[in-house]
Structures are given as C-alpha cells and as structure tokens.
Amino acid sequence: xxxxxxxxHLKIWKQNDPGSSGKLVDYTMDDVNPDMSFLEMLDWLxxxxxxxxKEPIEFDHDCREGICGSCNLVLNGMAHGPEPGTAVxxxxxxxxxxxxxxxxxxxxxKAFPIIKDLVVDRYAFDRIMAAxxxxxxxxxxxxxxxxxxxxxxxxxxxxDYAACIGCGACVAACPNSSASLFTGAKVSQLxxxxxxxxxxxxRVVKMVDKMAEEGFGDCSNYAECEAVCPAExxxxxxxxxRREYAKALSEIV
Amino acid sequence: MSKTATFLNSQVGRKIATGVTGIGLVLFIxxxxxxxxxxxxxxxxxxxxxxxxxxxxxxxxxxxxxxxxFFLYHVWLGFSIWLGRRRARPESYEVYASRGWPSRQSWSxxxxxxxxxxxxxxxxxHLNTFAFHDFQTAxxxxxxxxxxxxxxxxxxxxxxxxxxxxxxxxxxxMHLRHGVWSAFQSLxxxxxxxxxxxxxxxxxxxxxxxxxxxxxxxxxYFGLV
Numbered sequence: 001x002x003x004x005x006x007x008x009h010l011k012i013w014k015q016n017d018p019g020s021s022g023k024l025v026d027y028t029m030d031d032v033n034p035d036m037s038f039l040e041m042l043d044w045l046x047x048x049x050x051x052x053x054k055e056p057i058e059f060d061h062d063c064r065e066g067i068c069g070s071c072n073l074v075l076n077g078m079a080h081g082p083e084p085g086t087a088v089x090x091x092x093x094x095x096x097x098x099x100x101x102x103x104x105x106x107x108x109x110k111a112f113p114i115i116k117d118l119v120v121d122r123y124a125f126d127r128i129m130a131a132x133x134x135x136x137x138x139x140x141x142x143x144x145x146x147x148x149x150x151x152x153x154x155x156x157x158x159x160d161y162a163a164c165i166g167c168g169a170c171v172a173a174c175p176n177s178s179a180s181l182f183t184g185a186k187v188s189q190l191x192x193x194x195x196x197x198x199x200x201x202x203r204v205v206k207m208v209d210k211m212a213e214e215g216f217g218d219c220s221n222y223a224e225c226e227a228v229c230p231a232e233x234x235x236x237x238x239x240x241x242r243r244e245y246a247k248a249l250s251e252i253v
Numbered sequence: 254m255s256k257t258a259t260f261l262n263s264q265v266g267r268k269i270a271t272g273v274t275g276i277g278l279v280l281f282i283x284x285x286x287x288x289x290x291x292x293x294x295x296x297x298x299x300x301x302x303x304x305x306x307x308x309x310x311x312x313x314x315x316x317x318x319x320x321x322x323f324f325l326y327h328v329w330l331g332f333s334i335w336l337g338r339r340r341a342r343p344e345s346y347e348v349y350a351s352r353g354w355p356s357r358q359s360w361s362x363x364x365x366x367x368x369x370x371x372x373x374x375x376x377x378x379h380l381n382t383f384a385f386h387d388f389q390t391a392x393x394x395x396x397x398x399x400x401x402x403x404x405x406x407x408x409x410x411x412x413x414x415x416x417x418x419x420x421x422x423x424x425x426x427m428h429l430r431h432g433v434w435s436a437f438q439s440l441x442x443x444x445x446x447x448x449x450x451x452x453x454x455x456x457x458x459x460x461x462x463x464x465x466x467x468x469x470x471x472x473x474y475f476g477l478v
Contacts, residue, residue, distance in 0.1 A: 217341030
C-alpha cells in the first residue's frame, strides 16, 4: 500500500443531453490515493460534488473487474486509458504521477450518441448481434460435453474471440469509427464452432450489413482497435470476417 | 442491385476492392521499376525494351485500360473511405492519441490520403513528361524507335525535376509501407502468426521500390551512368 497522496487535475466532458453541446470542465482532486481505481476516483469526486449540492458526473460502470464492458472512458485520447489489455475500471491511479492532468471524454461516434456527460448509447452493438450473432437452435437439456468434438485450435481461437466484452473501445479508438473488430470477433467466434457453422454465411452478411447501416465507418487497417481492446482481441478477427464474407457470396442479396 | 454491386458496396467488399486494385497497381509498379533498370544497360537496352512493349498492340491497350480502371477505382475508394470518417464521427475528440503497437497508426498509415493525392497529381504530370511526350527517334539494328534513353537523360538534368521526382518516390514508399500490408489484411490473407511477418515484408518491399525508383534519377543527375 502506498500512502503517498496524489493531486490529479481532471478535465471532464460535461454534456446535459444528446441535443446540447458539451464542454470540458476542470476539477482538481488533491487527495487521490494511488490504490484507487480510476472509477473510484470519479466516485470520490461525485461524493464531493453531491455534498456541495452539485450534480454528479454521469459515467457508465458495473462489474468493475474488467468483464462486463460497461465502463467507457477516453483518457488523454486513449480508449480505456494508457494500459494495454485493461478496461478503465481496472486502471489504478498509481499508473499516474502526482500533478498529472487527465482529459476524460466519452466514446465518440455517430453510432454511439451521447446520452449525458460520459454515458453513450451502445444499442447499435446489440442490433448488430440481433442481426445474426446467435445460433438458432431450440435447446433442450444441456448436451453431454463430449458429444460434439471441437479441435483444440478452433476451440482456442473461438475462446479468444469470445473474450470480447462489447465495450466499444474499438470504435472509440478507430480514426474511422469502424466496428470491424467487434463484428469480426463475433462472426469469427461462431464460425470456428460446429454450432455456428450452419448459419455462418447468412450471419456474416447480415452482421456486416447492419454494421454499415448503424453508421459505423470503414476500416482502414490502422489496428488501433487491437491496441486498445481490453480483451486484446487480434485484428485477425477482422481478416477472418473478410474471408467469411467473401465465401458467403451466395447469401448476398 | 445485383449481387456484385451489393458485395462491392459493402464495407468488406470496399476493402477487398481497395486491396485487389492496390496489389494490381503494385505489380505494375514492380514491372515498371524493372523496366527502368534497363536504362543502366545503355540506350539499346531501354529503347528496345520500350519498343518491344509498343509492339504488343492490343494487349498493351488491355493492360493500359485495366490499369486506368484499377487506378481510378482505387482513388475513388480512397476518397470515399476518407470522406466517411467525418460522417461516422461528427464531433471529434478534444484529445486523441494512439496507444502504440500493435496499433499500426504511423506517419505512413495516417497520411494515406495525402500521399495518395500527391501520387495522383504526380501520375498526371508523369504521363505528360514521358508517355505523351513527342519522342526523338533512334535507330537500333535498323529499326526506328522512340529514344527513351535520350528523354530520360534530358529530363533528369534538371535539378528541380530530379528533386520533385525523388520526393514523390519517398511518398510512394510511405504509401506502400501501409498499403501493401493493408492489402493482405483486407483480403483476409492473415493469421495471428503471419501478420507481423507480412507487416515487416511490406516495409522491406516499400523500401526496395522507393530506393529502386530513386536510384535512376540520382544516377543520371550526378552522371554516374
């Protein structure tokens, strides 16, 4: 435990509602414990604001252990902050230095409209999933675990892609606001599994089309998405999605 | 819309088309570079090379028109993707930074539209300087042909033109540094293991092409050949 208390200067995006224009507001925290997570520091700031009778800063959070995909802050221009493979809820203040200034912004993309302050609407991801990111079978009792053989190579890859928590950092960090890494991970995960095989062609066509329809941009292979992904999903997922799409010509209408 | 049109208009189809046209243009550039190197073989070598190409007749026109189509489609896709950026993020970040590797955001990938536009302008002036030029004729082994050797020697006497050409070739190298790797990724020819290899190979290829094209004007200007 470090007992050295830090001073952190924050510039946080404040925006009342989707229609109004927002701006960065300055806050200074002079009693930051280095062992606080970034979100705990925001809690601390909000406590103070509420005690002063002011409105707290809205931000999304839930599990605070890097698996739910709720937290979504851009810190000094990097989605989820500077640490690789880390969601912002798992980022600790000891990674910063005393006196640092941190600019805090929401995900910015047309497909992720701002609801308030740092909270954005990410239903566009749900609609991409609803377009084809599922397996249509009526399940009965759980099948025996060994009844359906999956080779280790495919099982490992599917598992890597399944690590996607749907946070949207890939879109936030992409200079083009492309959702290719998210969609690629979902398409490729199912394409590697026997359960996903029967519908693989229809799935990739529908999900890729939905992604464009929601207003996400084109991919330019910058690979910034892989660099910010808290689940460290490789852009190989995007290459696989393109292979899947090319093979699905028969399903294109 | 037909199936092909739907495919080509999809986000994946646009990337595949950018990659295919890009690879086609790179193959042309490699052939062009090898052709240029014939200059080092003396007037006979490069003039005969040019003459042989012109003897190909209809096939030459198929290649020319194909190249033009690839070039225009590649340019259109590039502009279209670049214009889409603002639409997909109407309000930009107050502060934006790259997280670094494995991100491929670099001086090369971030300037694709700029290097692309400059290359487009260069190609127009380049055709004007060479392809549409009224060549002198040389007679080699009793055959009358364009004296490409004389034209090249003349053009690269000018320091201004030589500097311009060298700068553009550096930009070409920059464009290919991201472009070649990106084409492989766009066509889905990539796995987790091959990805870093192809990224490195693309760098080497871009370097070889840029140095190859710079070699000729520098050699002519400084009278090394």
